[in-house]
Amino acid sequence: MLAKKAKKYRDMVCIGRTHGVHAEPTTFGLKLALWCDEVKRDLERLKQAKEEVSVGKISGAVGTFANVDPQVEVYICKKLGLKAANISTQVIQRDVYAQYMAVLAVIGASLEKFATELRHLQRTEVLEAEEPFGKGQKGSSAMPHKRNPVICERICGLARLLRGNALAAIENVALWHERDISHSSVERVIFPDSTLALDYMLHKFIQVIDGLQVYPDNMLANLARTHGLIFSQRVLLTLMDKGLPRMKAYDLVQRCAMKTWKDGSDFKDNLSQDKDVARYLSVRELDKIFDLDYYLRHVKKIFNRAGL
Amino acid sequence: MLAKKAKKYRDMVCIGRTHGVHAEPTTFGLKLALWCDEVKRDLERLKQAKEEVSVGKISGAVGTFANVDPQVEVYICKKLGLKAANISTQVIQRDVYAQYMAVLAVIGASLEKFATELRHLQRTEVLEAEEPFGKGQKGSSAMPHKRNPVICERICGLARLLRGNALAAIENVALWHERDISHSSVERVIFPDSTLALDYMLHKFIQVIDGLQVYPDNMLANLARTHGLIFSQRVLLTLMDKGLPRMKAYDLVQRCAMKTWKDGSDFKDNLSQDKDVARYLSVRELDKIFDLDYYLRHVKKIFNRAGL
Amino acid sequence: MLAKKAKKYRDMVCIGRTHGVHAEPTTFGLKLALWCDEVKRDLERLKQAKEEVSVGKISGAVGTFANVDPQVEVYICKKLGLKAANISTQVIQRDVYAQYMAVLAVIGASLEKFATELRHLQRTEVLEAEEPFGKGQKGSSAMPHKRNPVICERICGLARLLRGNALAAIENVALWHERDISHSSVERVIFPDSTLALDYMLHKFIQVIDGLQVYPDNMLANLARTHGLIFSQRVLLTLMDKGLPRMKAYDLVQRCAMKTWKDGSDFKDNLSQDKDVARYLSVRELDKIFDLDYYLRHVKKIFNRAGL
């Protein structure tokens, strides 16, 4: 699902943001491809953690098989689809469950990251994407823009729960001697809660991705919001290629950029109308610089590397 | 080191305890073999986590390689012994560090478990083992028994630090868009602190195991502390094998056991002097029941299964 | 400082957002007044926690004053500006430090909330405020809009550290008997780290508030971004006051609102040009409805209640 969507939006250009501030163009598909790669890591972690917890034991009161033959353990574990623990006390050692719960928390944090991105994109001022909004659903009585990313917010919240539970699971490791039962009360709460919560989060996230509303026009509008300033670094580099010393080139670019920043005028226009700049860059050259495709020329290769 | 010690003490019998209360005999080597098995899991986790974090990226401000060729990234990462990230933003995604820090916390919890066991064994009333005590070191001015398991206590404490730091690392995953820098201040503290702390804990633990004082006489004395009651279950089972109904057998055993519990008399003596019991079990048979070797007959096999 | 700024911006209107989506008008001063109120609670918590930890003890190896008179403890604690603990073991009980560290974490979370708000307001698309930006400081080589809220991001990060450390402190409470020293290794790290980090965060936050850049024009522009839709609820209520049944009123409002949402036309214009609406609401009445002051008529009272 995620991979399909990543491919679908592979070339849909949008602004990349660092610190919440516009940086350089990227594509919406790249955002999703990033998640695909992370989900793959999460799946691998889950697979390993699941294998680790898939052990059983019937080795008696302190793990010596005093009154039961080791073969019984092997036999029954096999029947249950489990591996017999190499060695145990009265219980399976708790590190395997600690690891499992930690992995659930890490996966929860991945989902929290994805959901946080969508919450950002759904902001009124940004509005590049929205989580699906049921037909009958009402965000607000009369305000049609009041579509709230409540599913994504819920996913973020539950990620906190998974973290807290992971911690309790790690505290459960240091049992006394051949076992004490302090882990039991905790596990009766955190095992069902964390597995159910993550299952729910995953289902909800799939539902969000499946029905995701994407607004390319807003992406382009947001890209234009700084009137071309996002290309300033490339202007600078080109002027330097033309032989200008860095400081000199910087001053020229900065002069035009500040004008744009202050009065909202078009950055490319300011450059082309700047006599000093014009001496080095023709309008045609400027057009070449102000080219989104330049930023996206490696997108295919990145998708390839990410196995998409 | 741990494996060597496990083998050395493979057949050194001691009481197994559940809930802190005497249960059935086990061996000191089995305790250590259990740890060997857990350390193996920890090493595997660390290996995988280390592989996960061994990635680098030089993909530009938002991960598009806008002004740098992907080949540069591959080349430099290779030089640094890193894998180039399949896909990145301005930074490597934080889930890999979260996973790494969670693994450090789980390993810390393993060490905490081992250290807790030794702290228990070093109690004045138990005194089956002691962490090494330097020649010049003074536990207390004049009390020669005042050797405190301070290294093991330190290991336990630092395990708490690792847990707290793991949590902060998992919270670092959900950065905004193509990166915000909120993870940085945290990582400057928790990365060096957790890696150094775990390194220190491991060194200290090795030192503890290397110089571990083990007191077999005290192990035997503790085994005898319940005057043979730890064999009561086997007496019960044997009486049942002889044809006694469970309730009847239970009453006989319970009668003799309670006498022992109350006046500290020897359980085997009480049984042999009990007319009803004597009808079913000869002194010779009782001797066979009160046999520690019975409990240890599978120890070799367990060691084999644990690869020791 | 915060109170002064709150008063300064008391009537500076801006959009209030729930779920990141525009809701109803509020003022920038109200945001700050909310923080003032929270800071007051934090100060009270800190005061109490500080009082709790301001205890000392010189009561001997297990707290019985075996070789030191209780008066000595009282005398020395007084000299140190501490209260003598009512009762102690070899150490002050760790619950007081756990509580203290938990309070630091809660205060850190308050600062995280404030800093998160500012990070949101500094987004390129929102740009209602910016943390101070040093003269010589460069966000990016040539992009004048590239001012990153790095201080606020740092504050957010360190809040995670405080949480993790609080947890370790709470784990420190359950020492064995009259003390074990497992708390010590942890406290040597978390006490200086958390107190220094919070001190740093507070200083940085004060610096941010002191030099905060506020952009009222952008606040108004953002308010206008939904072309008047934020007044829709009030239109609905007024129509109902005029005797229209809710469903009927809702349909009228919804019709005009959807037009605005789709083509970006002015909501008030749509209403005044809607024949059905015009029957109930004159242009003058509409003007009265589309009045920001209405939303702010209780601001003074709220400030009073918050002691500002």
Next chain:
Amino acid sequence: MLAKKAKKYRDMVCIGRTHGVHAEPTTFGLKLALWCDEVKRDLERLKQAKEEVSVGKISGAVGTFANVDPQVEVYICKKLGLKAANISTQVIQRDVYAQYMAVLAVIGASLEKFATELRHLQRTEVLEAEEPFGKGQKGSSAMPHKRNPVICERICGLARLLRGNALAAIENVALWHERDISHSSVERVIFPDSTLALDYMLHKFIQVIDGLQVYPDNMLANLARTHGLIFSQRVLLTLMDKGLPRMKAYDLVQRCAMKTWKDGSDFKDNLSQDKDVARYLSVRELDKIFDLDYYLRHVKKIFNRAGL
């Protein structure tokens, strides 16, 4: 209940332990008095936290009372036994619940400490106290000593849950703008779970204290387990009072102490039979030194200071 028990056992002497190793005599009542003092602190914390969360709000979508008069809030909150929040957004600020949950976690840690002490005292080798054991309850089929401190272990486990939940609550503080709903999913789990768990823990702990089995004979036997070595420091101090230089006195004490430690002979006998010691200390003086009452002479005063 706890205070009553503390007073009851005020003068019941037992060994004080640091690092799990015998240190100096104390009394069982002092252990309980220590808990009384901590419970008082916990109650004060809970009272304040409860007061903090006892606020309500009806201030509209973003906290401006746009469509509801502030008086309505005051009126309804009063009816509900709540204070109206000085200022709010769409919701009560989450720091008050974070503080509340942190306090629950600290209280849980106190109970964990008490329960851990009892688990230690119930160890087979120590057996100074036991949690109540139901008549029909069976620890083990035939072993009458197999009474497991399962309630105390359960309390310890649930303390971990409270810690994890507190953390999630602190993470809930930093909501976006005038609210996002990410806190809600978490709170639906952690609020009922933590309050119910702590309530249960408190009830169980009261039940444990109420029915606590205390074994004074075992306390005395444990005191004697080091054959008088616990008095060695006082011997040393008395020899120094008699004019011996510290090093000389130390050597004498150490000599006799080591003999005791090695062969289990009585320390006082060894001292009285040591010619060098005998020159300074008469048998009568030794008797005075080996006096448990000396260690307990301040117990009443401590109880007074603790308000017992």
